Amino acid sequence: MSTRRFALAALAALTLAACQKSGPDKPAFKGIELTGAEYARQLNLTDQDGRARSLADFKGKVLVVFFGYTQCPDVCPTTMAEVAEVKRSLGADGDKVQGIFVTIDPERDTGQLLKAYMASFDPSFVALRGSAEQTQAAAKEFKVFYAKVPGKTPETYTMDHTAASFIFDTEGRVRVYARYGSGAQALADDIKLLLAEKKS
Secondary structure, three states: OOHHHHHHHHHHHHHHHHHOOOOOOOOOOOOEEOOOOOOOOOOOEEEOOOOEEOHHHHOOOEEEEEEEOOOOOOHHHHHHHHHHHHHHHOHHHHHHEEEEEEEOOOOOOOHHHHHHHHHOOOOOOEEEEOOHHHHHHHHHHHOOOEEEEOOOOHHHOEEEEOOEEEEEOOOOOEEEEEEOOOOHHHHHHHHHHHHHHHHO
């Protein structure tokens, strides 16, 4: 499938999910609701400390999963900073929020680099990486697009990628697609709704 067709297919799937968001019993998320989606159901990669991790490891917490890379100039650091801001703003409930960063650039993003990158936002955040093949499989599972953009030298390439976060409830189910640019308040509102579900 071409890059353009893949992106259009992902957009169509998300649009369909948005159309299904209706009914009086459903929470009014600021992002696109993905409740019941048949993708983004597994994520098995290695964290920045070299440990194998899966979504099940974080059960009981609201997860914010973002695919990016450490040399990203704007979208990635802005997104991770917003997740950290929301976590702090929730006070004690912030301990129930887990930021997860999945690198789409395992070629340059070593475990050591990812560890330092996470620490710059929140030391509790987890970074995940895999081989090129594992990264492709994870992105496919989440319907995330990414592609290398050549730079002036082989080492200075950038990465085009989907600019959005996936929010999971405390049972490990994907629930919300949060588009980049929505802001920290919208993210906080959706996380609060999911935390409230756990309490009810």
